[in-house]
Every structure is written in C-alpha cells, then in structure tokens.
Amino acid sequence: MLVFDADDTLWENNVVFERVIDDFLKWLDHPTLDRTQLRAVLDDIERANAVTHGYGSKVFLRSLRECLERLRQRPTEAERREIDDLAMALVAHQVELMPGVADALDELAGRHELLLLTKGEREEQQRKLDACGLLHHFTAAHIVPEKNVETYRWLAGQHAVDPGSAWMIGNSPRSDILPARAAGWNAVFIPNANTWVLEHDELDPADAGVLHLNAFPDLLRHF
Structure with missing residues (x-):
C-alpha cells in the first residue's frame, strides 16, 4: 500500500x-x-x-x-x-500539481493500492481534493487534524494493512516520515524547497526504512 x-x-x-x-x-x-x-x-x-x-x-x-x-x-x-x-x-489560489504527479499516479495506480492522507481544516482540504483531479487514483482519501504515530497506526488498522508493507510518501520529515517510521511503516522522502519551517526535522541518513528521492516521478523506478 x-x-x-x-x-x-x-x-x-x-x-x-x-x-x-x-x-x-x-x-x-x-x-x-x-x-x-x-x-x-x-x-x-x-x-x-x-x-x-x-x-x-x-x-x-x-x-x-x-x-x-x-x-x-x-x-x-x-x-x-x-x-x-x-x-x-x-x-x-488554484491547485497546481507538482511536475509529473498526474502521469506517475496513473502508472502507480495500476500496480498498487493508493491512499491519500492529508492534515488540516476539513473544508479547506476537501476543496483542494475536489479540485485536484486525482481522486480517482485513490481507494480512499483521509483528512485528519494531525499526522502522528497514532494516526498511522489507525490508518493501518482501518485498511487492514501490515505496517511493514505500507509506505508513506511525502515532503515533511515531521508529519510524513518520522511518525510513519515510529509506527513501523516505511517512508519515501521527496523534499520540497518550500516546505513549511514547522514541518522541518532531522532524518537519520542511516535509516534503511526511508527512501530518499529527488522528484515525484522517481517513484516509478521503485514501485
């Protein structure tokens, strides 16, 4: 997943x-x-x-x-x-997809089950989800108030998935990578130069459970 x-x-x-x-x-x-x-x-x-x-x-x-x-x-x-x-x-502001996202998701959806996990104010996030044109790729899209260890444990249970076979893909060390790893997930870190300063955190370069990629389309070489 x-x-x-x-x-x-x-x-x-x-x-x-x-x-x-x-x-x-x-x-x-x-x-x-x-x-x-x-x-x-x-x-x-x-x-x-x-x-x-x-x-x-x-x-x-x-x-x-x-x-x-x-x-x-x-x-x-x-x-x-x-x-x-x-x-x-x-x-x-209108939703502006990152380069290569639409094509990469189109291929990945044919190979894996895809879920979407976003945090924030529900109405605002739902507006972006409805406008993005990507929802047909995902089995489910979850809007949560916070992404922490409990969130990832809940999501694995919600979809009956072994945490060790799940991958969280995102740009935020604080919300996407570290809590997912603490919950036993694997993670893919795709940095964004404009990531909010409050989402910054240190990642262990020796952690084999975190895959570091330069851009979204690079996912196709690994999944």
Missing part, C-alpha cells in the same frame, strides 16, 4: 503562504526588528496556534493578526483590513 501526502507533495501549497508572509513582513516595516527577528515572532505564534487550532488558511490568518497585535500593540482597523487583503491570495 502506498499512502500519499497532499500539500507540497502532490501539489504546491506552502509557497503561497510564503509569498503572503513575505508581503506581510515587508508591510510591517518594524523600526527595530529585522526580517529574521520578525519571522521568528511569527513562527512562534504559528507553532502555538497549530497546537491549539490546527492548520489551514484560517489559522494562518489568525497568526498574522496576532503577530500584528504583538508588534503594534494597538493596530488600527485599517491595518487589520490590510492583513485580510494580503491573505486573500490564499483563498484565490
């Missing part, structure tokens, strides 16, 4: 958030904090909100507002509206 992450594995996602963050930090133009310091403040707020509120554009917008309030103390209504305008890019 091959299980695929969605955001930043099947299609681009975080690059849009990064563009909004770039515009936000330029707009802030803080008198004493440089860009690196401002980003650290925002990262801390996002990290806390991810634990409490989950993921997605609504939580991201909340984080931008909290960052503004922390740095400006008493932001004006016009400043709050400016943040809303910046974040509109997330709402208007």
Whole structure:
C-alpha cells in the first residue's frame, strides 16, 4: 500500500503562504526588528496556534493578526483590513500539481493500492481534493487534524494493512516520515524547497526504512 501526502507533495501549497508572509513582513516595516527577528515572532505564534487550532488558511490568518497585535500593540482597523487583503491570495489560489504527479499516479495506480492522507481544516482540504483531479487514483482519501504515530497506526488498522508493507510518501520529515517510521511503516522522502519551517526535522541518513528521492516521478523506478 502506498499512502500519499497532499500539500507540497502532490501539489504546491506552502509557497503561497510564503509569498503572503513575505508581503506581510515587508508591510510591517518594524523600526527595530529585522526580517529574521520578525519571522521568528511569527513562527512562534504559528507553532502555538497549530497546537491549539490546527492548520489551514484560517489559522494562518489568525497568526498574522496576532503577530500584528504583538508588534503594534494597538493596530488600527485599517491595518487589520490590510492583513485580510494580503491573505486573500490564499483563498484565490488554484491547485497546481507538482511536475509529473498526474502521469506517475496513473502508472502507480495500476500496480498498487493508493491512499491519500492529508492534515488540516476539513473544508479547506476537501476543496483542494475536489479540485485536484486525482481522486480517482485513490481507494480512499483521509483528512485528519494531525499526522502522528497514532494516526498511522489507525490508518493501518482501518485498511487492514501490515505496517511493514505500507509506505508513506511525502515532503515533511515531521508529519510524513518520522511518525510513519515510529509506527513501523516505511517512508519515501521527496523534499520540497518550500516546505513549511514547522514541518522541518532531522532524518537519520542511516535509516534503511526511508527512501530518499529527488522528484515525484522517481517513484516509478521503485514501485
């Protein structure tokens, strides 16, 4: 069984958030904090909100507002509206598949059972799933609030699969690779230069249960 992450594995996602963050930090133009310091403040707020509120554009917008309030103390209504305008890019963004994804999935679906596992706000993730044009390749698509060891154990049980024969394929060490390995799965790491900083983590280069690939179509040489 091959299980695929969605955001930043099947299609681009975080690059849009990064563009909004770039515009936000330029707009802030803080008198004493440089860009690196401002980003650290925002990262801390996002990290806390991810634990409490989950993921997605609504939580991201909340984080931008909290960052503004922390740095400006008493932001004006016009400043709050400016943040809303910046974040509109997330709402208007269309699903853009990663290179080679559609053709590779077409071949892989003829060889293996494919599942899709994505985390985030259900309505937002479902909108992307409906728009991607890929769902016919998958036996099932699961939207979960978090990807942790328990999630992977639950998924293996849900589909009556031996964890040792399952492969999780994704770009996030934190959500796709490490918890899958901890649950006894194999994993395929396909890095994305735009992976969210909070999804970064260290992978053991000696772990034979993790296959490192450069691009999505490289899967066809192994599965």
